[in-house]
Amino acid sequence: MSAPQEDLPGARPAPFDLTPPATAVLDTEGVVVGWTEGAEELLGYPAAEVLGVPVGNLLAEPLAGAGVRRPGGGAQAGLVTARHRDGRRLSLGVQGSRVSGPAGEERWLVSAVDLGATPWWGVSRSVLERFLTRSPFGMAVVGTDLRYIWINETLERMAGIPREQRLGRRMGEVLPLLDPAAVEAQMRRVLDTGSPVLDFEYHGHTPADPGREHAYSTSFFRLDDAEGRVMGVCSMGVDVTERWRTRERLALLSESGGRIGSTLDIRRTAQELADVAVPRLADFVFVDLLESVLAGEEPAPVPAFGSPPLRRAAQRSLREGCPEAVVSVGELSGYLPTSPIVRSLVEGRAMLEPSLNAADRPWLGNDVLRAESVRAFGLRSLMVVPVRARGVSLGVAVFVRQQREEPFHHEDLRLAEEFVSRAAVCLDNARRYTRERSATLALQHSLLPHALPVTTTLEVASRYLPARGQDGVGGDWFDVIALSGARTALVVGDVVGHGMNAAATMGRLRTAVHTLANMDLPPDELLARLDDLVIRLIEEETSDGGGATATSVLGATCLYAVHDPVTQRCTVARAGHLPPAVVTPEGSVSFPALPAGPPLGLGSMPFEAAELDLVPGSLLVLFTDGLFEARGRDLDASLAVLADALEWPDRSPEQVCDTVLERLGSSPLSDDLALLVARTHALGPDQVVSWDLREDPAVVSEARALVATTLGGWGLDELLFTTELIVSELVTNAIRHAVGPVRLRLIRQSALICEVSDGSSTSPRLRHARTTDEGGRGMFLVAQLARRWGTRYTSTGKIIWSEQTLPSTGPAR
Structure with missing residues (x-):
C-alpha cells in the first residue's frame, strides 16, 4: 500500500534515480578535503568555504549513535540533518565508503541525497538499495497516521514479519508484544515538535524469536519536504538485546554487592539474596542451608548418598506470602535424593531445568507436594545453584520462573552462579561471625x-x-x-x-x-x-x-x-x-x-x-x-x-x-x-547487739556471759559453746596484743557473725603452734570452729570477724 503522490510547487523534481548525489571527500579526522558541484548545489556552500572545515560544522545536529559512524569498517549508511547556507534544515540520506587518496592515504567518499526533495514513495528501488536497504540498522518510514510506508530488509529480518504484512498497518497491529504504545508516543512527539528522539530503548517479543525478550534502541527523525510540509517519520533501530542483558546483569551484580551482606546475620543475608533475585531474575527464589551452617558451626560433610539435612533459611516470591513454597522458613526441606537440589549440593555444580514437567522429570513425579505446587502455580523453569564458599558447600539457592513464559537460559544460570558465589562469601562470613559470637557469649556467660x-x-x-x-x-x-x-x-x-x-x-x-x-x-x-x-x-x-x-x-x-x-x-x-x-x-x-x-x-x-x-x-x-x-x-x-x-x-x-x-x-x-x-533493707535491733569492753583480761568471762544471754534470746543455744570459744579467743587477742577501745558485736543474719574491733592495725595470722608453745593456737581454733573468718581494717583500727552457719541452714563446717 502506498500513499498518493502530490506535485510540489515549482519545477517537478527529477526521478530519484537521475538525481545526482552530492559528493564530498573526508580525511580520517572528518575534515572536508574534496567538494563537488553537487555538494555545492545541495548545501549552497562553494568549495572555498568548506575545504579544510570539519564536516560536523555543516550539520544542524551532532551525529547520533544511529547515524553515520566513524571509519572502522566497510560502507556505512544512515540519515543526518544538515544546515543549508541559507539556514534551512535538510534531511539527508548519506553513505560513506573508504577509499585511498593520491598518496595512498586513507580517505572517505561520502555521498548524500536530499530526502525531502523527493517523496519517499517516489524513490526508485536502486537508490533505496544503495542508501538504505543495505544499512545494518532496521529502518522504516511511517506516514503522519503512523502507518508503515516503507521498511528495509534489516528491519524485516529483525521483526520476523514480511514486508507486505506491515505496509499500511500500524505497529500495534503487527507487533503487539513490542510495546507499540511507547514507540508510537515517541513518533507523535517527533511529528509534533520536529525534534528527533535518539536512542529510545524498548523491550518485548517478536515473531522472529517469540521465546526470548529482546531490546531495541531506535532513533526517530521527522521528514519534511522542501516547502516544510510534514511527510512522516523515519526510524532507525538496532537490536541491543545482548547489550541490554549485559547491562542488566551488571546492574544485578552491582545491586547484589550493595544489598547482600549488610549484616552478619545468616538468615538476614540469605533473605537479602532472595530479595535481590526477585523479580529481576526469577519469580520465586528460596535458599536452603545445612543445619550446621545455620547454627554457626563448621559445615557438615555432604553425604554422597541420601538427602542432607537442609533447612529453609529464606524465600521470596512475586506472590504475597510465597504460597508456592512447600515448606516455611525454619523448617526442614526434605528433598528426594534424586532431585536436582540434592544432586547440585552433592556434586557441587549448578543445574538447569528449562521445563518443569512431571512427565519428563521423574524426581518431580515422586515428590507429590512439589509436583502439586508446580501444577497449581504454573511453575515453568528451575535453576539450582550450590552455595559454596572457600571450597565448602553451605547449601543451595533455587530460582523458579512461573509468570514469565521465557524459560531460564544458560546465560541466566551463569548470572545466578556469579552473584550466588558473592553471596556465599557473605553467608560464610556470617556463619563464622555466628560461631565466634556464640563462643564469646558462652565465654562471657561462664564469666x-x-x-x-x-x-x-x-x-x-x-x-x-x-x-x-x-x-x-x-x-x-x-x-x-x-x-x-x-x-x-x-x-x-x-x-x-x-x-x-x-x-x-x-x-x-x-x-x-x-x-x-x-x-x-x-x-x-x-x-x-x-x-x-x-x-x-x-x-x-x-x-x-x-x-x-x-x-x-x-x-x-x-x-x-x-x-x-x-x-x-x-x-x-x-x-x-x-x-x-x-x-x-x-x-x-x-x-x-x-x-x-x-x-x-x-x-x-x-x-x-x-x-x-x-x-x-x-x-x-x-x-x-x-x-x-x-x-x-x-x-x-x-x-x-x-x-x-x-x-x-x-x-x-x-x-x-x-x-x-x-x-x-x-x-x-x-x-x-x-x-x-x-x-x-536494714537489720533490726533484734538482729544486732554490741558491747564496749574494758581492756582487762577479766572482761573475757563477762563477754562470754553476754554472748550466752544474747544467743539464748535468739534461740541459738546450739551455737553457744562454739561461740563462747570464738569470743574468748578474739577478745583475749585484742586485750593482749592490741590497743583499745575494744568492742564486741554479734549479728544474726543468714549466719551468726561475731566481730571484735580494736585500735590496732596489726592483724593476727593463723599458725600451727609447737607442742612446747604456751600460745599460738587461738586463731587456729577460731578457723576450725567458724565457717570463715578474716580481718578488715577501718579508719580507727581493725575488726576480726568470724561467721558460723545457723542451725536452720545446715551444720557448721
Missing part, C-alpha cells in the same frame, strides 16, 4: 555470675544484653559479692571494645575485684589496687605484643559500692563510670554527684569514696553506658527517661529491670548493656 547471693538485706535483680549488631559481645559485667559484717558489694564495669578479648579482659577484672573484695578493702582503696593491676597488665601485654588486649583493658570503667545494713549507709567509689541512680521509698529519683575518678589504667588521679544514706526500701540502680546508646539520645535526655522509668517505687527489682529495658533498651543495641537493681 558472669550465674546466681546472685540471696541475703535478707538486699533484693537484687540484674540484666545483661549483648550488642545485636556487628560489634557483638562486649565487656560489660556486674557482680554482687557478700562481704563480712552482713555487708554486700555491688559492682558494675565496662571494658573497652567487643569480642573475645573484651570478654576475657572482663573475666580477669571480675576475678581481681572478687579477690580484692575478699580482702575487705574500702571502695576507694579497692579501685586503686585494681588500677595498679590494670597498669601492670597493660605493660605486660604491650611488651609481649598483645595490643588488642592492652587496648581493651585500658580505659575500662568500674563502680564499686558497699552497702552496710547496720548503719544503712552505702559507700561508693567509681573509676570513670556513670553514677548510680538512687530512688527513695516515696519515688524520688536522684543521681548523686560522686567523685568521678579516672578510668582504670591511667594512674593519673586518686580515687575517692562517698557515703550515701539509704533508708530501708530505697532502690540503688547501677548500669553501664550501653543503656543510653540504645536509642541514640544524649546523656541528659537518657537520664531523664531513666528517672521517669524509676518513679514507681512499689515494684520489685525484677519489674524495675523490665521497665527500664522497655523504655531504654528495646531498640537494637550498639553496645552491650549491664543493669543491676537492688532494694535495701
